[in-house]
Amino acid sequence: MSQKSENNIWKDFAKETDGIFKEGYSWISDSTEIEYKKWKIIFDNFTIWSGKYSAETTRIITPIILIDNFRFEIYREGFTRKIEKLFGAQDLKIDDNQFDKSFIIKSNNKFKIKKLLQNKELKNQLELQKEVNLQISDQKGIWGEKLPKDQFELSFFLNRKVRDLELLKAILKLFKIILDDLHEMKAIE
Incomplete structure (x- = not known):
């Protein structure tokens, strides 16, 4: 795995x-923007502040236009998430025992999330990630203010600063x- 210094990771990744x-x-981090078809995928670092506590994160965001309000959240099962389940947080199953054990899935459309997760390459890519926090969000940059009506972001974050180019790729x-x-399913423009 190629490791790069914190100061140059976004420059190296862009190259x-x-x-x-x-x-x-x-307070705004360096970033890398990648054009893919009609979307812009933005990688940066973000510090979450809460009183005296702060946490460094790496986030990936793509502004999207939803066609049918399909929303989802997929994340790895962890201690905090297990506590949420104990207190009633609901999750969907996709009838893949290994995947269902490893991930918590929430969505407003069970049919579409199952269809999305039928893609074996997508599931393999998710399973390769040690940390997964993936969602369609209506918050700017995941933790910012609410986006204007009909604006959303496909968002992913890691609870640390990433310095590994292979992980970013x-x-x-x-x-x-x-x-x-999502485009093929007619969920986004």
Whole structure:
């Protein structure tokens, strides 16, 4: 796995993916933007602040236009998520025992999420990721203000700063598969 210094990861990633490096300013991180078909996939770092607590994250965001309001959230089962289930958080099953054991799936359309997750390449890419927090969000940058009506983002985040180009490339591949599938399903423009 290729490791790069924190200072150059977005510049290096842009170079390796024919993306555009954007230099950050003030509290805004450097970023890489990658054009894929009609979408822009944006990779950056983000610090979540809550009082005295802060957490560094890496996030990936693609602005999308939903056609039918199909929404979903997929994340790896972990201790916190198990607690949520104990207190009634609902999740969907896709009838794949291994996948259902590893991931929590929420959606407003059970048929469409099952159809999306029938793609073996998509499921394989998700299973390769040690950490998965994937959703269609109506919050700017996942944790920001609510987006204007009819604006959404396909979002993915990791609870750390990523310095591994191979991991970033794998997430890029995952995003391309999801965007293509959502478009083919007529869920996004």
